Amino acid sequence: MENIFQKINDLSEKYRDYTAENLSKLVQIKSLSLGEKEVQLELKRQMEEAGFDEVNIDGLGNVIGRIGNGKKILAIDGHMDTVDMGNMDNWDFNPLGGEIKDGFVHGRGTVDQEGGPAAFVTTGRILKELGFDKDLTIYFVGSVIEEDCDGLCWKYIVEEDKIKPDFVISTEPTNLNIYRGHRGRMEMHVHFYGVSSHGSAPERGKNAIYMASKTALEIEQLHERLKFDEFLGKGSVTISEIISGSPSLCAVSDYARIHLDRRLTWGETKESAVAEIEELIKGMNAKVEVLEYLETAYTGLEYGMEKYYPTWKIPVEHEIVQTGVRSFKNLFNKDVNIDKWTFSTNGIMTNGVYGIPTIGFGPGNEVLAHAPNEKVAIDDLVVASAFYAAFAYEI
Secondary structure, three states: OOOHHHHHHHHHHHOHHHHHHHHHHHHOOOOEOOOOHHHHHHHHHHHHHOOOOEEEEOOOOOEEEEEOOOOEEEEEEEEOOEOOOOOHHHOOOOOOOOOEEOOEEEOOOHHHHHHHHHHHHHHHHHHHHOOOOOOEEEEEEEEOOOOOOOOHHHHHHHHOOOOOOOEEEEOOOOOOOEEOEEOEEEEEEEEEEOEOOEOOOHHHOEOHHHHHHHHHHHHHHHHHOOOEEOOOEEOEEEEEEEEEEOOOOOEOOOEEEEEEEEEEOOOOOHHHHHHHHHHHOOOOOEEEEEOEEEEEOOOOOEEEEEOEEOOEEOOOOOHHHHHHHHHHHHHHOOOOOEEOOOOOOOHHHHOOOOOOOEEEOOOOOHHHOOOOOOEEEHHHHHHHHHHHHHHHHHO
16 A cells, blocks of 8 residues: 555645645735734635635634544644734835745745645645544644734633644744744833932932833843753843833933843743842832733734743653654655744743643744745645644654
8 A cells, every 4th residue: 555654745745836826825815913804714715625624713713623533632733913014125026915936935924924824724635635534633723813922822722712732733934844842931011110300400309210221231231141051042131122201301200111022941930030120120119010911803802811921842752743753754754853943932822831742843944934025935835734744644
């Protein structure tokens, strides 16, 4: 009997144009966070056309396609929202054109990250054609709001849809490597409360901007001494905004606030990061606040969470990583690189919060994420659609 992996390769190649055209259709629909409705309807249509067993849109707006009905659950996730175009002068082509040319699909979202979902629609078609009947349920998730608040979609899927997979593959771009983690992150405000006085006699007041400035210099020093992890690298902190207030421009500032972008390496937590800043503001009338995200999805549902996105990593020897390694080897008869993302993904929720074994494998190079002239190789899409199918057989 012909090898199942050979059949998967043949079908992923056969559907090369189908995959590219599906991605082109998705790219042509502008889909910023909270505005994904039209792209979700198109993804749902594509899943139905590919013959999925069931396709639904949940209350937050995630498209969830199902194949199989087994006890074990595998979820393959890709977010459908994109960032905006930025300065159009930096683009050599129409970011919403979805042009298929020279072996690439061009446009915003091709890499980050509608290429993954376009590939997994083809995976679904391949599995149906092969009569996939393993004791496995596979959910293919086109998720929402990731660019605004990574993981929020999976909080909803686990807590409201009551779907908790045994394994998750993120289709965020990995350059066709297997990724097994990334640094976490969090957003904080530090508020400083001063006392205003007339600008002609500043000594009568207490200047909040001076308090914030002293702390800012301390934070610059703090960055240098943050933890380092062999795999994930170093933690980081930077100030991305400072605002201040005062009764008048002829008065001492009585309020200032700094915004911190904190990246967390292994062993760093929300509590440890907050404590480090609290140490710096001791003796000042100041406080640290971890921010909340609360917005209305395109479905009209208001939903949110704290802006703390935990660090996560999966050991190389873990079953999910090794299944990925075997799947790749069975398909392409070569070894796959194992690495990590620089940026953050929905893995912060699936693994970081819920402890669900998670890996990444996706088409495209993350260097092009959020960048002008974003494009993905059709070869990458073909490899990805084969990989997800092989993984389903191998797990």
